[in-house]
Every structure is written in C-alpha cells, then in structure tokens.
Amino acid sequence: MEHFFGQQWKDQGIYHLIKLFDRPLVMDRSLLAAALCFWSSATNTMNFRFGMMTPTVLDMASLFSLSPLGVEVNAALVAPEVEGSFKTTWLTLARLAENKAKNMLNYSNFYSNFGVEDSFEDDAIAPLGEVEHTAFLLYWLCKFVFCTQANKVTLEFAHLADYLAQGGRLALSPFLLGHIYRTLHDIVTDGMKPKHGGPLWAFQFWLQAYFPELRGVASPNDNEPLANAFARAPKKHNATAFCYKFFYSLTERTGTQFRVRLARPFPMFLAHDLSVILDGETENDLKEIWGSFLVSRDLHCDLSKAGAEVYLPNFVARQFGLI
C-alpha cells in the first residue's frame, strides 16, 4: 500500500498517522486514569489549580500532522450511495456471500477478504487496487484511529475512507479532536468503565506531550510528528497514585511548558514567523489555519446523528502562546 499510495498519504497529511501504528502502542493506564479525574466534560477541558488545559486543533496538527484545513467532516459529507462507493461495493459483496456476510466485517475476515498478496505489477492498481485501498483505509480508521467499540469494521466511516482513497483533503484535525472529546465524555460520565471505544491513544500522546515529567525521554527529529517519536521512546511506568498526585499538586506551569507545541518547526505551517509579512496566498492559508485553531465552535464527531462536542480554545489561550 505504501509503495503505491505513500505520496498521496503525505499530501493528505495522513502518512505519519498510518506509520504511527507500525508498532504496537502501549496503553499507560496510570496516566490516563489519573488524568481523567481532572477532565470536565462540560467544558471539555482539564481543570487544574493553575487553570484549564485541553487538546486543541493545533495539538492534533502538530502531534499527528493531521490537516486543520480541508473539507469539513460532518454529516453533509455522507453522500448518497454513489456509483463505485465502498458501501455499494460492500452491499453487492454481502449479497453474494448471503448469510455468511454477517461476520465479514470482523477484522480478520475483512482483512482476508480485501487484503491482496503483495504484487508489484503496476496495472494491478485499478480497479481492484481502488477498492483495496479504500478497504485498507477503512480498516485503518476503524481498528487503529477511532477504535470502534464493536471490535470490527463499521460502515460508519465508509464515506470517509472513500473520500480519502480518492485523494480528497479532509479536515481530520478537528474531527479527531471531536472524537477524543466524545470518548472522554463517555468514559467520565459512565463511571470510568473500561468498555468504551474511541481514540484514547491520542489523548495519551497529548498528555505525554504536555507533561514530559510523566513519560520516557523521546528524541524527535524535525521531519516527524511528536507522536511518532513518543511511540519509539522507552516506556516509563508510574503508579496511578503518583500521576494523580502530580496533577493534583501542580500549581503552575511556565509559558514555555504551555507553548510546547509551538516550539518545533513541524509541520511546516507552524514554522512561519507570524511577525513576518507574507504574500497573499500564504497569508490567507495561515489565516484559515489559525482560524481553525482559535475559533470556538462545535466539532462534529458523529456522522449519522449530527453529534457534536464544544471546542473552547479561548479557555486555553496560553497553549497558543497568547496571554
């Protein structure tokens, strides 16, 4: 897949997030359990003694190099069953399989159905490659990115996969953030039960980025997002009580600690010195990017039911290097 579509993924800003799952991620239960005690699902922020902190669209962009711009992912993206969409392909396949279709969405069955042996014949790309590419992206979205609760591929993200496979640029930064908020809300309001799905891994990376005291030492290079460096770093195990005490007794953070996301020249658009006057097009892009970071709004996180989570960056101005 990488051989054929690597460049396209880079253009779309999903390359690094795909590579991130090359190695298994280790869940830091202590860190998450302690951090969740400080999460408020009313404002979608962590509330500490010194004030609020929260994952932002900027964090998603710089931790995972996801695009803050592009077509907004919401219920409107769900196009009617177009010719050649994955869902229609899927329906015909399911018909053929008759009653066996029920379990074809399990990860392993899905993989054996759509995964094709490595072959470097270039003419294999279309049309089979098209479907396989979509299937790969759908598998990736369900199993690794959004961690569906049902532990199998769900068709909820089929249109998303279609769109990505066709090379479309989606605003995945706000979308992932919306899902993080929703996941944290579900866990916090449901007695911290461990049964929930959702991109909890992303929240863990965010915690590691802002609280380096609680993670192992990472050595990021300038061409990769921080998350990929953290995934390589040695694991550091802290007891839950230790993490809790750390958060509880945290009375202040310095400006540098708040601006940790802005200190690196990755991805490219963060490297711009904002005091320099830019040419028209770049300036417009920058405006839109920073608009996406800074405007309070609802983030869509549910494609079928128009669900949304409130995003309040005005509470965490310090994280953007503002007063």
Added chain:
DNA sequence: ATGAACGAGACTACTGTGCT
C-alpha cells in the same frame, strides 16, 4: 484475543387513515 451468534435499536419502505 478473536470469531460466531444474538438481540436491541435505527432506519426504510409501504400501507392505511384523515383532512382539504
């Protein structure tokens, strides 16, 4: 941890009723 099966809930298409 994984796959098969089951059941709840959401969605859809169709039918019947009542109003204009």
Added chain:
DNA sequence: AGCACAGTAGTCTCGTTCAT
C-alpha cells in the same frame, strides 16, 4: 382525488456476549 402523516413490518447495523 390528492396530499400529509402515523403506524407497521421488515431490514440493516452495531454492541454485547459467549465460546474457543
């Protein structure tokens, strides 16, 4: 007759459970 809406049966999808 024509239209809008409510009810209903059937289908589909997802989350859970249980066995392996």
